[in-house]
Amino acid sequence: MTSERRHHGAPALKALVIATLLIGLSAATQAQSLVELYQAAKGFDAAYLSAKAQADSTQYRAAQARGQRLPQVGVKGTVTRQHFDADSSVAGAFPGITTPSGDFAITNKTIALQARQSLYNRGISALIEQADQSLVAAEADLKSAEDDLLVRLSQAYFDVLAAKDVLTTAQANKSALNEQLASAKRNFEVGNATITDTREAQARFDLATAQEIAAANDVTVKG
Template identity: 35%
Template sequence: MAKAGKYVTLGLALLLAASALPGHAQASRQPTQDLLQIWQMAIQRDPIFAASQAGRNAEQEKIPQARAQLLPYVTADTVAELNDRRRISGLNNSNSDRRALWALTLTQPIIDLSAWGGLKRAEYIASLADVAQANAYQDLILRVSQAYFDVLAAQDTLRALRAEKAAVETQLRAARQGFELGSTTIADTYEAQARLDLLNAGELQAENALQINQDELARLINERPGQLAELAPGTELPGPNPNRLSDWTHQSSNASLTVAQADLAAKIAEKQIDIAKSQHYPRLSLQAQTGSASDRGLYNTDGGPRSLNSSIGLQLSIPIFTGGEISSVVREQTSRLQQARYELENAKRQAVQSTQQHFSGVTSGLAQIKALQAAEKSSQASLQANQTGYEVGVRINIDVLNAQQQLYETQRSLSRARYDTLMSSLRLKASSGILTDQDIVAINQLLTDRPS
């Protein structure tokens, strides 16, 4: 009867520990938020992503600005003058006249290689902004997923610590009762009390970590997250598809967004050389002008003589010597092109290295999950055996405490491994440039409401 009573007490303690989790009492009243809902809020509210959108829109304006250098432009000029001439001696003999004129000028560039190069450069800059926006989109997916899983991991850690704490409290009560009955020594009580004190400190740290992770998620969606859908125990996580590293590395070296950005940066640097060289070439433009002038005053109402002049012609400008500036700019841009090409090569190598790392993270993570699941079953069997041995007197108190600690540490490691594996799968796709919101939908289907 004593043995059965202690197991009942242990079960009640575990149940109380589970019910003591934050938000448990409101679980039936609070709607559960899943990863897809959090993502939809973040894409509308995250300031970093909004800033990238604004930056992308600003860079798109480079194209019409560059195109304007090839289109005709019209200027209007007007002058109003008052001339007062006086003799030096006495300053009393003066002669004054007024003059007004206006001119309307039309200029149409005909040959301007620098402007054409500037238009092509603007198109590259706009494309670079599009890639940067796509990169920010992928980055938001990773940041939202990481923050979401960090909250779940912190909840699992706190839940396991409280369950372990409840089990140790039960063991402490058993040790005290055994000491009062004379069947155990005071050392059993001290051992259980020391373990409980450590768990109390760990619980405070876990609560703080949960608070910090919730704050990070709240920063993304601009509100406190509610009850989150969780990854059910035993959920089978998908492996990489295709399951060949060579396919992923080939994809990343050609389609990674970081590689695309570096490639466009090299093209921009190459076009800068063409623009610099075009400063040596002549420029031809059509210019037409019309205007009138009056030498009878600004407010002449007598209908005095006026002139109306119109002209049209071609203007040719040939740079002859600029002090060596153009040659210096060409050398500068040539060096910058070499720099951009080295950075492109580094981006390709970095993309391949990141792909290898995340592919290994997924495959090894799946293997680690299986190993930890087996370890969890073994730890549960070990704890049950040690508890039984303690009841019959063949195991001591520290054996039970160590078995409890091993079980709950295994559960915490298993929880962390599952979330890390999911994040590695997302980062693997991001390094290959194929991460989309459909991956959020796929992971969201693995989540479920935690039962009350």
């Protein structure tokens, strides 16, 4: 698992590191930039995102399982409608009173709120326990993915930083030897140096050039 994570998203991670370091951050801001790199890497690192998605999904399922223990609330409504004949109904209730003929109706509406909660359900309790165990495991995997991302990012960061230091030193050495070579050539032209001095200066410069190329390649590989 850890081995797979170390190779997952490595090119993008290294690209982020090298892009940041090429800006030329000072030593005072390098620690801050590493924290910012870590936060940025969380947005695209495949291993971390996979663990985060799994943890979120497991947390949602655990919440659903616990929800089954909550009271179940329902609403029940009834509507009744009674029809009456005006002549017979009123005449029966009030003899001797003359009323208009015709029908009329009375509508009754009833709404009831019902709540039920199981005091103990073995099946629900087992489901909640299983969901909680899965959540603990998923959160542990997420923490492991976070730690692994930080290790990989830090390794890439300091590898590139060290490679850049070597390249900077190689470039400075090449620049100094280039001046020595130019001086040796001028001295040879005016007779103050031998051809051997010039060739030795050229050899040192060629070696410095090769070292610079190797250092630049190392930055590219680590980046």
